[in-house]
Amino acid sequence: MNDDIYQTELLRLAADAAGAGRLPSPDGTATVDNPLCGDRVTLDVKLSGGKIAAIGHDVRACLLCQASASVIGRHAAGRDAGELQRVMTAVAELLKKPAETTALPWPELAAFAPVAQHRSRHACVLLPFRALTQAVEAAAAKPN
């Protein structure tokens, strides 16, 4: 396996920046920081019938974080909180045990497998997922 983190697919995901940009009137917003490096992700969601209708993000962070947010931007729409939690768990497992991960909910997540051997960078991949979780929670808690 090529253990270089910065392979073509990851660079392409980051450049693609799916979902980049803030939503005008989100139902929920979360801003999370990586205290190790000062990186910051702000993520907006709109919900419809308990599922994500739209997503937008502002990522001031490294390529890993940008690529992770981009994968979320591609796939999060139409998912509910339970599905998103399962995806985040799958990403965390991929980073812990890449050799034991056989199926990923979103195929692009495979681009993060080489990150597994760099423990200090796991938080970079997970930061947008933490923002997503918190934004969905904020939206769910919002009074109708």
Added chain:
Amino acid sequence: MSFDVAAIRRQFPILATQVHGHALHYLDNGATSQVPQAVLDAVVAHETKARANVLRSVHYLAEAATEAYEAARGKLARYLNAASSDEIIFTSGCTAAINLVAYSFGATLSAGDEVLISELEHHSNIVPWQLLRDRRGVVLKALPVTDEGRLDLGALDRLVGKRTRLIAVTHASNVTGAETDVARVVAAARAHGAKVLLDGAQRAPHGPVDLRSLGVDFYALAGHKMHGPNGVGVLWGRADLLASMPPFLGGGEMIRQVTLAKTTYADPPHRFEAGTPPIAQAVGLGVAADWIAALDLEAAHAHLSGLTGRLLDGLGAIGRSRLRVIGPNGLQARLPIVSFAVAGAHPHDICQMLDRHGVALRGGHHCAQPLMERFGVTGTTRASLVCYNDASDIDALLGGLDDALGRLKR
């Protein structure tokens, strides 16, 4: 005579490490520097021939351990030109040393008293003072930083006044490498009866510090940044000041007598060394201090100044439209620490890519977020050099950076 860097390098076993098929180019000395064989040998010798607790038991090993520990205190006193080894307090590191002053000297301050820090400080010289502010109502002020990454000492007149009790600033920045004009800081403090603390974490590894000449009141340093073991640091304080300060931590060794009703405290330095200290680490640090002091420091300075110039020239060739040095562009009054920000390239991505070339750098905010905010960046990439670095390290950095920036161009 030229500086024999090859001979220096041979004393550091870890520098022979291969990283991803490349020679190691270790340029993260501002975070932790490497340990010479002499220090490794001293720590092993202590642990195999003199390991025991200090200042307690009377058996052979305990006496040997106490002797070695107190001898290390003497070595640090000489390194810092302290008036007495009783002014040397071993701590767990530089952060603990500054926290000790913030707590114990801070306990002598009153609400409305002022402490002056700066935008240039490491978090370890910011947060302890914020905690003191919140605990005692002390007013915390901060010196600004110039566009060159130096303390703006022109602001001293405005910020130092009759309520100022302490100026706590870095001796040299861990980000910009700028060395502080200590004489101006001390003069401003003395004019108002204030004390001065210097954070010497970055400066101390580059040679002995003449504290009596500097005229400061407290000095903090980290063992692991000056070729010593982890887990040990030093606080130096003027004897009269230390004697006037209450303890920081309570426990064994720092007492004179304990009853259930009351405790009286030992004199400094032991008053501030509660519990079992980092004994073997202190012994190793003492040897590290002697090792540094034995270098031809003038030649080492010239060697490092040349490497810093080589690095600044190489970074300059990349072009100011894309790369910005955060700190002085010249070689005067600076340490061999160079930080830079590249438009469109995150420091962690740069550092990760350079790791593939065997180049060890630090990326991020360097525990100096107020300074990052001052310069409008979230982080920088930093190369920090010590005496064992050579031209191949700089060339590997510049070559790797060229490769990384090519890959990061989008």
